[in-house]
Amino acid sequence: MGDIAQQGAPVSTCRGPGCGGTIQDGYCDVCGLAPAPQSGTAAGSSPSGRQSRRGSSRSSSRSTRTARSSRGRLGAGLVSVPQVPYRDPSTAVLADPRVPEHERFCSNCAQRVGRGRDGQPGRTEGFCRQCGTAYSFTPKLIAGDLVAGQYEVLGCLAHGGLGWIYLARDRNVSDRWVVLKGLLDTGDADAIAAAVAERRFLAAVEHPNIVKIFNFVRHPDPRTREPVGYIVMEYVGGASLKELRSQRDSTGRLRPLPLAQGLAYILEILPALGHLHGMGLLYCDFKPDNMIQTEEQLKLIDLGAVRRTDDEDSAGFKTDGYCAPELESEGASVESDLFTVARTLAVLTFNFDYRGAYRYTLPPAAHVPLLEQFPSYRRLLERATAADPADRFASASEMAEQVVGVLREVVATEDGQARPALSTVFGAERAAFGADPEQWPRTPDPHAIVTALPVPMVDPADPAAAFLATTSIGDPGQLVAALEAAPVASPEVRLALIRARIESGDVDMALGELAALEESEDADWRITWYRGLTALATRDFASARALFDTVYGLLPGEAAAKLALAAALECAGEHEAASRLYHQVWRTDTGYPSAAFGVARTRLRAHDIDGAIAAADTVPAGSGHHLAAQLAAFAAQLAGGAGYLVAAGHRLTGLPLDPERKAWKSIAVLDAARTVATTSIEPGATVLGCRFDEDELRRALESQYRVLARLAPDKLSRRDLVNRANAIRPLSWV
Structure with missing residues (x-):
């Protein structure tokens, strides 16, 4: 019954509620569950002893219904x-399970099959x-069928890339709801091989955002009586992202998901992909259909295309519009998996011809208002979908770090509330330049910018x-x-x-x-960063701009990259x-006061007095730069x-x-007041x-000069200030 077990494996009784099966090779041959962990296992650690990404383990419900999430973590709290x-x-359950004719293709040569003609429907x-x-x-199973003497079929849920998916009750485990996933065609050797591969890989996968395999x-095929394999997995009750994306506006066009929501979904699921990659597995067919949200949790489902990273022989599965261009020639990779993630994110958040004109590329930003509004989002997609896999993100965690940064920027833009956070890539600003x-309104000295910008983190x-860490000279x-x-080079x-060396000249x-x-x-991206600093220090501003622009493209979620580019511009x-980039940084993260001064300075250069004042006034009272910001606002006024002198x-x-x-400041105000027309x-x-x-x-004015004269450090300065006081006082007739 349970093909997961191996001969010679230790046998023990399953302690699951209502189950009398035996544990073989780590899983029960009846309920399919792993035994409860032994006491003393450290929370947050995997069997290998590595700390989990989120820092704590999540127990899984073994009840008859899939556990609901009460985490409220979807969206990283943003x-x-x-x-x-x-x-x-x-x-x-589908009332009339049918595969639409336009989705029927030969599993061997991809030729259209089962299509109707002359008004007659196609053959199934x-x-x-x-x-x-x-x-x-x-469908090979119908309501009432009892599979393997244990799973009572209720009907079809959906049709996936490898066949029909059925809903059933597990009669051996408290009538628990489960899903049976069968093959598209028992005569298809590639489909059979893929199912076997899926069973082998997924039995060991344990992640809160990946569907559980039980x-x-x-079970015999009703037509041929040949045995057909079925994977038994948990039922995830909710809606796929494809369903959530299927709403239409008043004109009938598909309505994209809000950008922040799309980013939140991707951020939630990237650790699951990273978990697969860490196990030496590739997902290969990531798309909106394969993610289901139930309450506040997202799950990756339909793992039929999963393969090992070193597997170059088994048949690959892909979906046009999502898959990377090199799949046919070079095969799947971590980079191609992340390509599909970015394509999914794009499809979720804006409308474009992703299966036609832009099958592997993105439309120009001028054609997509969202990409023009959020340039960091555009750069995130561009890096993840670069034509050369070497130019893409190298890992799910690396991509997730940048997704977080872009999400913070998007949310801050939408509600006007900054979302400061520590970077995992750069340290803090060393000083506030300008x-x-x-x-x-003079531009800051380039050397001062170089010595103030954040420093990339040490590995x-x-x-x-x-x-x-101890060298702070x-x-x-x-x-x-x-x-x-240094003891080691x-x-x-x-x-x-x-x-x-750059800072010393x-x-x-x-x-x-x-x-x-x-x-x-x-070699890594930091070489480009330091070349940018070198160009800035030597006043080669065109090169500095190009180099920091490259860093921004590589790290679209990092404020430091945008700040450096803004300074170069x-x-x-x-x-x-x-000014736009300075504002982008400061609006998102108030931990970069240089950006606030940059906005105020560039607004003043553009004669936008109110904009300059408003930017300076956003530096909070608790900041060590508050007084300097107030003086900046004063200078703008x-x-x-005339209209600003009273203020x-x-x-x-x-x-x-x-x-x-x-x-001295009072003298500046009073002197300016003398020059205005009453x-x-x-x-x-x-x-x-x-x-x-x-x-x-x-x-x-006379009074202020006399104040300065009393404070003068020497006789010469005092005499000069007294003379100024005498010269400015009004004439008197005595």
Whole structure:
């Protein structure tokens, strides 16, 4: 009955409720379940001892109904995804199970079969005219059939790539609902081989987002009496993402899912794919049909196309519009699996001809408003679907990290609330560049930008990781000397040395070491990052812009990549483009104050006074850069002319400045007030307690200069300030 068991395996009694089966090869020959774990097993650890991705294990319900999730984790806490009610299995059975004629193809040569003609419907069983292979689209099981003496069939649920899928009750385990997945055609050797492969692989797969496989049984075909194999798996009651995507708008067009919701789905399922990849398995046929949401949980189902990463012989299964272009020539890979993930995400979130004109590519952003609105999302899709597999994400976890970053950006854009988070790729900003409003609106010094930008994280597995963690020398020259004397010349030491050389001004040496590192096996995207810093330090802004743009394409979810590109664009004089990127960063993550100053600065350069003030005012009061931001807003108001001078005076009054600095700022406001036409000022308005009257303003200026004179450090400075006070005071007739 249970073909999973192997001869000679240890035998014990199953302790499952209502089950009297025996445990062989780790699974019960009746209920198909693994025994309960022994006490003392560490939570959160797999049998190999590796810590799980989420940090804690999730127990699985063994009741007669699939357990509901109460995690509320779908969307990583960033977005609320509408729940899909658990569907009563009895309501999911198809009343008239048929395979539409347009979906009938020969399993051997892909020729159309079973098609109608002359008004007559096509045959559901027969032989392919081109190759003679038998086909059958008729369900092999009907309601009431008892499979393997254990599973009572209720009817068909759906038709998948490898055949019909049936709903049944497990009479041996408390009438538990299960799903039986059969073959498309018992005469198809490839389909049989795929089913056997699926049984072998999936028996060992345990993941909360992957459907559970309980058993593998056989039952005679009613037509040929030949035994047919069936996989027994858990029933997942909900709706597939294909169903959720099938809603239409008032014009009849398919309505895409909200972008945040689509990203949340992909983020939830990527760990499941990563789990398969870690087991040396490839999914191969990822698409909306194969993901089901029930309440707040997402499950990967229909694993019929799963194969081992080193399997180059068995037949492959793919779906046009989702599969990678190299499948026919190079076969499946982790990269091709992630290609299908990105294609699925695109199909879920916008309408395009994904099976025709854009079978392997994306439509231009100009044709898809969503891609224009969210450039980071476009770059995420572009990297994951790059024509060359080597240019795609190399692992599900790497892709998931960037999906999180893009999701944070999307949600922050939609509701206006920042979503700050620590990066796993970059450290924090080392300083806020361009934060000195005294220098406005001049572009920040490139060297200051280079030394302020975040630094890529050190690989903890590097032999010198501990040494680098204790090396916190501020002076670049001294740091170069310390790194040259490092106990081991590891890849991370080489990169740290390159950065120190760039910051110390030894650019030629840094470029030489980058070239050498690029030819080694340790080369990665950080070489492009440090080339960008080198270009910025040498004022080659066009190259810096191109290099940081490349990094942004590789890491579309990273704020540091966008911040660096924004700085390069500003240095190159492209202030509008820089402003958009600065705003993109700051709106998403308030941990990058350089971006706030960048928005304010570039808005001021564009004479958008209100935009500059608003950007500066978003730096929170608890930030160490709050005072600098308030001074930036003051500088913007001062530059705004007559309409902003009253507000500038009010702001200055509340700033906690030392007397000397406040006096100089007061002089700037009062002097500006003297130059404005009184006709442009609201009657009765005052600035720093003075009416817009020449004599009052002069007396106030005189007072401020005398304040400065009392604070002067030497006689010469004091004399100069007294002379200024005397020169500005109004004339008096005595």
